[in-house]
Amino acid sequence: MSFTLRSVKVPPNSVNLEEARSRVFDFFRSACRSIPSIIDIYNLDEVVTKSQLRSTIAAEIRKNCHVTNPKVIDMLLFKGMEELNNILEHAKQRHHMIGQYVVGHHGLVQDLDSKDQGLSDFLKNFYKSNYF
Amino acid sequence: MAATTGASVFISSRLTMRVSSLKLASISTQGRNTLSFRLRPVPARLRVSCAAKPETVEKVCEIVKKQLALPDDSKVTGESKFAALGADSLDTVEIVMGLEEEFGISVEEESAQSIATVQDAADLIEKLINKTDA
Numbered sequence: 001m002s003f004t005l006r007s008v009k010v011p012p013n014s015v016n017l018e019e020a021r022s023r024v025f026d027f028f029r030s031a032c033r034s035i036p037s038i039i040d041i042y043n044l045d046e047v048v049t050k051s052q053l054r055s056t057i058a059a060e061i062r063k064n065c066h067v068t069n070p071k072v073i074d075m076l077l078f079k080g081m082e083e084l085n086n087i088l089e090h091a092k093q094r095h096h097m098i099g100q101y102v103v104g105h106h107g108l109v110q111d112l113d114s115k116d117q118g119l120s121d122f123l124k125n126f127y128k129s130n131y132f
Numbered sequence: 133m134a135a136t137t138g139a140s141v142f143i144s145s146r147l148t149m150r151v152s153s154l155k156l157a158s159i160s161t162q163g164r165n166t167l168s169f170r171l172r173p174v175p176a177r178l179r180v181s182c183a184a185k186p187e188t189v190e191k192v193c194e195i196v197k198k199q200l201a202l203p204d205d206s207k208v209t210g211e212s213k214f215a216a217l218g219a220d221s222l223d224t225v226e227i228v229m230g231l232e233e234e235f236g237i238s239v240e241e242e243s244a245q246s247i248a249t250v251q252d253a254a255d256l257i258e259k260l261i262n263k264t265d266a
Contacts (some may be wrong), residue, residue: 021221025221025222025225028222028225028229028243029225029229029241032226032232033229033231033232050233051199051230051233054226054229054230058222058223058226061222062222064221066138092154111173125152
């Protein structure tokens with residue numbers, strides 16, 4: 001597989017936590033700098049703003065913030081870079097982006113309509129995910 | 133009596149005038165040299181030290197507040213540190229990226245590491261804006 005825009009620059013081993021941490025910040029910075037082109041590729045102009053995407057990316061990174069093993073961090077970083085490359089190469093499609101990053105973990109059904117107000121909690125949890 | 137006092141007054145006044153004129157002359161010759169040199173560099177120095185404009189600091193505070201989801205009445209000034217406002221290091225990087233987008237600048241790695249307060253960020257922004265204009 002050829003990574004067109006951003007070659008996976010993560011060498012296999014970070015020496016310590018500090019180096020892994022700086023790599024994470026570099027990755028975050030490069031992801032944020034590519035947000036405008038992502039919005040352009042997938043026509044997400046009216047759906048989401050740059051700062052929302054930035055917060056989503058930061059939340060994903062923050063989910064793994066408790067990890068202390070530098071090798072695990074390297075592996076997560078590799079997966080993150082692979083994901084970013086896939087997105088930039090247009091290997092994903094618009095509904096992938098919207099489902100995974102715009103709507104994210106909130107679920108696809110929001111309580112916006114008036115007729116949804118009386119819905120039971122069971123149904124709402126059912127819509128949200130398979131695992132309660 | 134009036135005449136003598138008047139004469140004494142005149143004499144003293146003449147003397148004082150002469151003395152004062154002498155002093156004035158010395159001051160003026162010195163003053164021309166020193167005052168003129170002092171007037172030009174001092175305003176330039178003042179401009180460089182307090183570099184960030186208030187509206188830049190204001191915009192930075194707005195972005196910080198929005199990013200950290202602080203209520204509107206919390207005080208964010210030039211001297212408030214990001215760590216004191218409850219931002220961890222990822223938040224700091226995110227704030228810097230938000231500032232990059234807002235002001236259209238591009239911040240280097242090392243400069244981003246050195247940002248600790250709101251004033252640092254505003255100064256860095258000013259420097260980058262001036263560099264791109266110049």
